[in-house]
Every structure is written in C-alpha cells, then in structure tokens.
Amino acid sequence: MTTRTPNQSLKDHVAESGWTYEAVAKAVRAVAAECGATLRTNKSAVEHWIAGSTPQPETARYLAAALSRRLGRLISPADIGLPEGADGEHDNIGLSLGADPLDALLPMWRCELDRRRFLTTSAYSVATAALPLSHVAEIADRTAAARTGQSIGMAEVAAVRDMIRMFSEMDERHGGQHGRSALVTYLRDDVAPLCRGRFRTDEARRQMLSAASRGVHLLGWKSYDAGQQGLAQRYYLQSYALAAESGITGHDGFVMRTMAMQGLKLHRPEHCQGLAETGLNRAKGKVDAQTEALFRVVHAHTLAKSGLRRAALAEAKQAQALLADAPGDDVPFWALAWGPPAPSVYSRTAKVHETLKDHRNAADEYARAAATRPAGTYARIVALDLVAGAEMQLKRGSIEQACATWGQAMNHMDGVHSVRTRKALKTMRTDLAPFRTRGLRCAVDLDERAIEFLAA
Numbered sequence: 001m002t003t004r005t006p007n008q009s010l011k012d013h014v015a016e017s018g019w020t021y022e023a024v025a026k027a028v029r030a031v032a033a034e035c036g037a038t039l040r041t042n043k044s045a046v047e048h049w050i051a052g053s054t055p056q057p058e059t060a061r062y063l064a065a066a067l068s069r070r071l072g073r074l075i076s077p078a079d080i081g082l083p084e085g086a087d088g089e090h091d092n093i094g095l096s097l098g099a100d101p102l103d104a105l106l107p108m109w110r111c112e113l114d115r116r117r118f119l120t121t122s123a124y125s126v127a128t129a130a131l132p133l134s135h136v137a138e139i140a141d142r143t144a145a146a147r148t149g150q151s152i153g154m155a156e157v158a159a160v161r162d163m164i165r166m167f168s169e170m171d172e173r174h175g176g177q178h179g180r181s182a183l184v185t186y187l188r189d190d191v192a193p194l195c196r197g198r199f200r201t202d203e204a205r206r207q208m209l210s211a212a213s214r215g216v217h218l219l220g221w222k223s224y225d226a227g228q229q230g231l232a233q234r235y236y237l238q239s240y241a242l243a244a245e246s247g248i249t250g251h252d253g254f255v256m257r258t259m260a261m262q263g264l265k266l267h268r269p270e271h272c273q274g275l276a277e278t279g280l281n282r283a284k285g286k287v288d289a290q291t292e293a294l295f296r297v298v299h300a301h302t303l304a305k306s307g308l309r310r311a312a313l314a315e316a317k318q319a320q321a322l323l324a325d326a327p328g329d330d331v332p333f334w335a336l337a338w339g340p341p342a343p344s345v346y347s348r349t350a351k352v353h354e355t356l357k358d359h360r361n362a363a364d365e366y367a368r369a370a371a372t373r374p375a376g377t378y379a380r381i382v383a384l385d386l387v388a389g390a391e392m393q394l395k396r397g398s399i400e401q402a403c404a405t406w407g408q409a410m411n412h413m414d415g416v417h418s419v420r421t422r423k424a425l426k427t428m429r430t431d432l433a434p435f436r437t438r439g440l441r442c443a444v445d446l447d448e449r450a451i452e453f454l455a456a
Helices: 008-017 021-034 043-051 057-071 101-113 154-174 180-195 202-225 229-246 251-265 272-283 289-305 309-325 341-355 359-372 379-395 399-411 419-437 441-455
Strands: none
Touching: 008 021, 008 043, 008 057, 021 043, 021 057, 101 180, 101 229, 154 180, 154 202, 154 379, 180 202, 202 229, 202 251, 229 251, 251 272, 251 289, 272 289, 289 309, 289 341, 309 341, 341 359, 341 379, 359 379, 379 399, 379 419, 399 419, 399 441, 419 441
C-alpha cells in the first residue's frame, strides 16, 4: 500500500486564505467556468489534495489562480506543492511587460498554433490586470534593430491596416473562431518582422507598432469570444505594450479601457476603475470627441460598479454629449476595434443603466445600439445587444416583447460561430423555462428554435 505525503504547502496557503475547503472548491469551479470548463470539484477533492493526491494539471492551475486572487499575489502550482505539468515552463508567457512585446508574443503564437491546451485554458489573473497601472514605459527604441532588408514606410503600414481590418470584419460577421489561426500566422510571419525592420521615418515605425497592437488586440478579442479569458488577458497586455512603445497618443489607454471591460465582465472589479481612469486621463482632450466618448462611457460603467450612481450617470451623459457635439474628426484606426464609436457608446451606456438596475433605460439603449450598427458587418454584436435588451425586457415583466427581441437576435446569429452567442441562447432557454412550463406559445416556439440552432 502506497502512503501519500500530505501537501503541507497547499494546506498552509489554504489556511492563509481563511477559506473553508468548500469555499476553495467553489473558487476553483468559478475560475474553471471563466475558462470554459465545468468541474465538479467539492470539499472532498480539496481534502484529498491536501492529503497528497494530485489534481489534473489544468485543475492545479485553476487552484493556483483562485488562491492568487484571494491572497493578492501571483501563486504558481509549484508554490502550492503541485507539479507544473508538461507546459509548466510556459505558464507565465505573456503575463509580464518586457522590453520587446514580440519576445512574449512569439512563443504564445507558437503554442497556440500547436494547439497547446495550457494556454487556452489559462485563468484570468487579477495581479496581471494591475500591471499597466504601474508600468512606466521605458521601452528601447527598436528603429535600428534591423539594418538589413527593405525600408518600411507608410505604404506597408496601410497594407497591414487593411489586412487587420479584413480580419476584424470577418470576426464580427462570422464569430471569433473564423480566421483565428490565419491571423496568428499573419502577425507572426508578416507583421512581427516588419516591426523589427528598418523604417524610413519614425512616424512609420510608430504607426506600424500601433497597427500591430490592433492586430494583437483582435487576437485577444477572438480569445475572449471563445471564452478563453486568461489567453485574452495575455494578448491585451502585449497589445498594451506595443501601443505604449508606439507612443501614439491614447492608444495605450484604449487597451487599458479594454482590460477594464474584461474585468467588469468577469466580475473582477479590483483594478477596473483604475484602468478606466488612467486610460481616460491619457486620452482626455488629446483625441477626437468620438474616441473620448468611448473612454468616458467605460469609466462611467466602472463608477456604476463602484456604487457611484450620480457620477456614473454624469459621465455617461458626458459621453453621449461628446457624440452629439463631435465635429466629424477622423477616428483613429485603433479606436475602431468594434466599429463606429456611437453604437459602442450606446451599448456601454446600457450596461451602466443595467448595473444601476434601471432596466427600462438599459433596454432602450441596447435597442439603440443594435439599430445603429450596420447589421451585415456586425452580426454577432448586434445579436448580443438584442439578447441583452431582451433580458432587460424580461426583468421588467414584458415576456412577449422579450421573446420578440430574442427572435430578432437569433435572426442575426446564422453563420456566427461564437461561444458567447451559444451561451446567450442557453441562458435564454433557462430564463424561458418557467414560461414554457406554463405553455406560453412565444416561449415554446423560441425554445424549439434555440434547440435546433444549438444542435446545428
């Protein structure tokens, strides 16, 4: 009979956390759910781990992430007496800010193309979310890094922007998994060498780094759409580093805004207000009015999450005023990550109202956002805005209206392959269950349509 050695390190960390074994199990399940995994971890499993049994490598990473959040410092599986797994040496790639973001991105891309599961099941790190807040951009000028090869100018920048714009439109029309490997390959094989090339002007170098940042940002968005929150966060962090190196006013702040949005979505608010405020301060008065509105409305959402109702509504109002007063200036390429600014502001304003429990205004703003976007190009996000609007209508007791809006949302989902749209339909079925039981025809018909869609 083999005698297991108790895991004293894990026992000590759990004791430090102040959690019961059941609370540890719940936190592990929550982290796993963020990564798209379903675990049945219970307090008995935690007892077995402390007694010396070893969880699966992915579960060990979820456990380390849960304890990291609780204790406020980065903890690895090795720190809690567990093996790192075959990919342990890569666990931290992309989680730090180095002198050259490409040094972090290249191994990430290699692992992603090799379908290494450790990366796509990585957990969101609260500690990493704080990095841009404390990061001081002291990145070396890489203009002279390559002394050979072609001289790169604005024509090459324009070509990269056009290609990334095409990938972005494909993403919105068909979902995050369409063209993902192709985008990784393009960034790795074409854009990365250009970033390390010899530029004709410093402005061309800055704009190329900014375009590369937008491409990496899109990879983060694709990962987010697939439910791979930890991977998305790593891409956003390196997108931030490229934007900071470019020196383009407001671009690094825009990525901080995205990181705040991700934290809000995951109910990890620890650094969201700081990220949104810092991003806004880097752009306020220095970018066009429409772009500033994008910053302000996310700041408004973080204020609402912090319970600052009056300040949140004032900031959301200011964002919409900026849209109304916009002089028609060109919106920078990096600020068009989700298309025209106006519907993005309306959608985020809806989230402000939703957070403040104002379901009527939230439903109206979601509808306004969906109606403002070109539906053919932005099928996925129009569908998700409509879904959110239907949820607000249901909370107001308008079940027939909600069913009609859900039906409109499903009209936009054909051909869209997205974890988020599928999750939205599963949530819809759960919400409709009481009404199906009562035999409400619109709920029954909508549920049958959802079942058919999910099966396909």
